Amino acid sequence: MHLRFLLRRLSMFPLLMLSLLLLVGCDETPTGRSQLALIPEHLMAQMGEDTFEQLRRDQPISRSAPVNRQVQCVAREIVAAAEAIYPNADLPDTWEIAVFEDPSPNAFALPGGRIGVHTGLLDVAENSAQLAAVIGHEVGHVLADHGNERLTQQLGIKAGLLLVGLFGEGELGHQQLMQALGLGAQLGISLPFSRAHEEEADLMGLAIMARAGFDPRQSVSLWRNMAAAGGGQPPEFLSTHPAHGSRIKALQLAMEDAETTYRGVTRADCTG
Numbered sequence: 001m002h003l004r005f006l007l008r009r010l011s012m013f014p015l016l017m018l019s020l021l022l023l024v025g026c027d028e029t030p031t032g033r034s035q036l037a038l039i040p041e042h043l044m045a046q047m048g049e050d051t052f053e054q055l056r057r058d059q060p061i062s063r064s065a066p067v068n069r070q071v072q073c074v075a076r077e078i079v080a081a082a083e084a085i086y087p088n089a090d091l092p093d094t095w096e097i098a099v100f101e102d103p104s105p106n107a108f109a110l111p112g113g114r115i116g117v118h119t120g121l122l123d124v125a126e127n128s129a130q131l132a133a134v135i136g137h138e139v140g141h142v143l144a145d146h147g148n149e150r151l152t153q154q155l156g157i158k159a160g161l162l163l164v165g166l167f168g169e170g171e172l173g174h175q176q177l178m179q180a181l182g183l184g185a186q187l188g189i190s191l192p193f194s195r196a197h198e199e200e201a202d203l204m205g206l207a208i209m210a211r212a213g214f215d216p217r218q219s220v221s222l223w224r225n226m227a228a229a230g231g232g233q234p235p236e237f238l239s240t241h242p243a244h245g246s247r248i249k250a251l252q253l254a255m256e257d258a259e260t261t262y263r264g265v266t267r268a269d270c271t272g
């Protein structure tokens with residue numbers, strides 16, 4: 001159904017919508033942080049899906065068999081571990097991972113379980129475990145519903161403003177929704193998540209990669225490689241993410257738990 005049409009239909013029942021949204025809105029992330037995420041999940045998933053489809057049409061996709069094999073293998077292990085660690089999280093119906101031909105060392109996650117990896121990331125990630133650190137981080141963003149929270153914040157939605165902002169006279173355009181999601185001019189990934197989101201995704205990613213059987217210490221190496229790859233100009237991924245020093249410190253604080261987990265599971269094998 002067309003988004004604008006859907007919003008218009010919903011706006012006919014403002015009180016019903018408001019109570020529904022508040023009901024689903026008061027939430028906790030998988031790490032126990034309370035969040036306000038008021039956009040209906042199916043709407044978020046639909047937007048993620050549409051955007052991903054558009055990216056797949058507009059951007060060249062990597063046809064390298066070994067690259068796709070490795071990325072899909074890591075993603076499969078990461079998703080299985082994430083579902084095992086966070087059984088109560090709102091899981092997407094399906095996950096879809098695509099490798100885009102793009103030299104910038106970047107990856108992104110869209111609501112609804114769509115994850116994109118740039119080929120440039122594979123030059124920076126030296127092994128499957130380092131790739132797992134990034135994909136784990138992106139899966140963390142999805143599981144913790146960061147896109148929804150960011151959109152909610154961006155729209156300034158509070159109970160009273162909801163009807164005015166989302167369903168009222170200043171009708172919310174598709175464009176605005178996309179921008180709020182970070183899906184604007186640069187095809188989807190230009191708006192940064194907040195610092196809190198990045199830290200949460202980092203910690204979730206670390207726990208997930210360890211559980212999946214990837215050496216968690218490789219996460220630190222990955223972020224170091226990212227910083228080095230940037231030279232004077234930090235790569236896109238870094239510029240929208242916390243300073244690598246502080247993120248490495250936070251990762252190291254959580255490393256002991258992650259290593260304990262890692263020692264207790266079968267090693268992942270995505271080498272070939």
Ligand SMILES: [Zn+2]
Pocket residue numbers: 137141193198201241
């Ligand atoms: Zn991130």
